[in-house]
Amino acid sequence: MSDPTTTSLPKDNLIQIGLRATGDIHYQLSPEELIRDALRRKEGVLSSTGALVIRTGEFTGRSPKDRYIVKDSITADTIHWNDFNQPMEEKYFHVILNEMTTFLDSRPELWVRDCYVCADPRHRLNIRVVTETPAISLFAYNMFLRPTDEELEHFNPDWRILSAPGLKLDPVACGIRQPNAVVISFRHKMILLAGTGYTGETKKAIFTILNYLLPKEKNILSMHCSANIGREGDTAIFFGLSGTGKTTLSADPQRKLIGDDEHGWTDDNIFNFEGGCYAKCINLKEDKEPEIFQAIRPGALVENIRFYPGTDIINFEDGSITENTRVSYPLSYIGNSLEPSVGDMPKNIFFLTCDAYGVLPPVSRLTPGQAMYQFISGYTAKVAGTETGITEPKPTFSACFGAPFLPLHPGHYAGILGRKMKEHGVKVWMINTGWSGGPYLKGSRIRLAYTRAMITAALEGCLDNVDYDTHSIFGVAMPRTCPGVPGGILNPRNAWPDPAAYDKMASDVASWFINNFKKYEDGVTPEVRNAAPVTGTQK
Structure with a gap:
């Protein structure tokens, strides 16, 4: 040493x-020397797995x-x-x-x-x-x-x-x-x-x-997203805010992980910005997220967790310091990561949203204009457990799925996305990982198995030649059939026991989109503005 x-x-x-x-x-x-120095200075302690555990002081998240x-x-x-x-x-x-x-x-x-x-x-x-x-x-x-x-x-x-x-x-x-x-x-x-x-x-x-x-x-599109690649070199990109399933859905044992958070899209590839992962570990369980769980080993840095009393065993369910408990580790700690982390041109893009109001389809295909509109909107809904103090659904919009980190107008990033989507024939899908048949506490959460089946169907081209319906308010294309998914949930209106109640809720959600988008209208093209949802009063 x-x-x-x-x-x-x-x-x-x-x-x-x-x-x-x-x-x-x-x-x-x-890493061994750095951990030794941290222990010498009493900045941290080792967990039972050998990972270094620290407290970050007054701030346990960004300010x-x-x-x-x-x-x-x-x-x-x-x-x-x-x-x-x-x-x-x-x-x-x-x-x-x-x-x-x-x-x-x-x-x-x-x-x-x-x-x-x-x-x-x-x-x-x-x-x-x-x-x-x-x-x-x-x-x-x-x-x-x-x-x-x-x-x-x-x-x-x-x-x-x-x-x-x-x-x-x-x-x-x-x-x-x-x-x-x-x-x-x-x-x-x-x-x-x-x-x-x-x-x-x-x-x-x-x-x-x-x-x-x-x-x-x-002219490289910088993206707050995860990305993976299949055996045939087919790259897929996953956008989504916290709680939408981005990490879970991009971690596919059948596909190599390019990266889990930040990427660039050039004229000929997708590349990872980073060399590691910074994963949330609140309520972490090995059976649900084995890659992250197994990465908490010597060299990993765990922040703001507590141990079970009298032990050095991490209690992942304890959020008393913060719900934003985190672990950082090199990308090589993920067994199926791609090295170097550069993939071919993407064929599919997925916008993940956890719609707690049961309005958006479980899977829908977007036109370039709709893709740019939804990209700028960056919609999801926070539900209980997502953040401290959240007790009922809260609609959330974050431009390009990363508003706090965008120095340029969101329309600039959306414009690059639209051009690349058109030039390379990339398909863009919106995936609702939230509720169906009613809003939060009334409907039911869309099963993870169904969501995985939808993504697999899109990746394998199984949705290319099926019949589609058009959503009356959001205008997106909804497949009538999808392998492994009950047909009754593909059109969200049909899944509600009261269609009139669905129409009212859909109109309300659409109005939130429209009001949020007003601050971006001056920086986008008519194609993007025309992709806005249409409320009941506008039809």
Whole structure:
């Protein structure tokens, strides 16, 4: 095992960003060394499986209201400024950078990791992560792609991340809301993370910059999605918000997993941005999600869980710290993952939604206009158990299934999706994993076996030559038959005991779509606007 206080990283590389680098610099440590350091510093403990377990402190999730993008000549007219993309004057960036470098210089030791994102080498982006904790360095090892020793010899970072979870900023002096902040500067190619130990901020900050650089500069569609590939090279993409079944449905033992969260779509492939998985583990059970369960082993980093009293055995059902319990691990921990994580052009795209109102069809095929409309809408419904405090269904819309991470107008991403869908003849399906025969507590949840059968039928072309009906309000095409699925649920209106009650509920849900979409209408084409649902008063 190498000496953790020696490094081949020239200190000049740190000095040029304002760090004096007077303490011990732990460069490119192995997971075993990082775990040893975390245990030495009492930052975490080992579970019975050998995974490192940590607490992330005050923040157990992202803090969207405390994330800022520096507004300068590069970003002023290109960023879609909104509640997620909050502008920061450049002078405050320099204040925060100075505070961070002063703070990090005061630490007796720092951890530095060189890594990269984008599995397609044509679009690789080198990242250097400088942090005060070995746990965050372990997270970077797990989640990002790992250079070879030969690549490290000539490694030059394109972007740098400074992470100081122990630093509390002065909100007035720094022009921020409270003592924590995530700051992105496209001019300086830096991400500053202060006052938060939640590791997901690191991952999503990188995703945000890719969502700006790839679509804007390379016409690559950046996507918040999972992806897998069949034996014949047929790639499938799965979009879906929390609770829709994205991870479960994309983990198919008959197909190789390209990745579970972030991908790019070029003119000739699909590629994973990351080198790992960051999975929720609340209520995790081996029989339901064996891949994740078995990945919680030495090298994995588990956040904000509790043990059974008097043991080192994880109690996955305990959400007393947070419902957002998480584990990060390398993609190689998944047995059927694809290496390298680059797939062929997609043939099928699935929009997953958990419609708690029993309105949307279990499976429907979308036109390009409808696909762009539904993509921008990013609809699902949160139900009890999805988040703390949710006791009844709550409609949720997140543009492109990832609104907090989109620096550009959602119409920009939807436009690329529409062009690629048309150019390559990609089929887009909407899959409702929610309720049928009535709303939440009245109808019944669509069986997972039926959902899997619908996806399999779409992948195998079994829905290409069947008869379809058109939904009277949403206009989507509903197959009359599907192998392995009772015909009585394929048209949702027929599954309700009271068709008039269905019509009323469908009209209500349609009105939510229409009202949500108003804020995007100016940035989309007539083809997209015309794909909106039609309420009873409009027909």
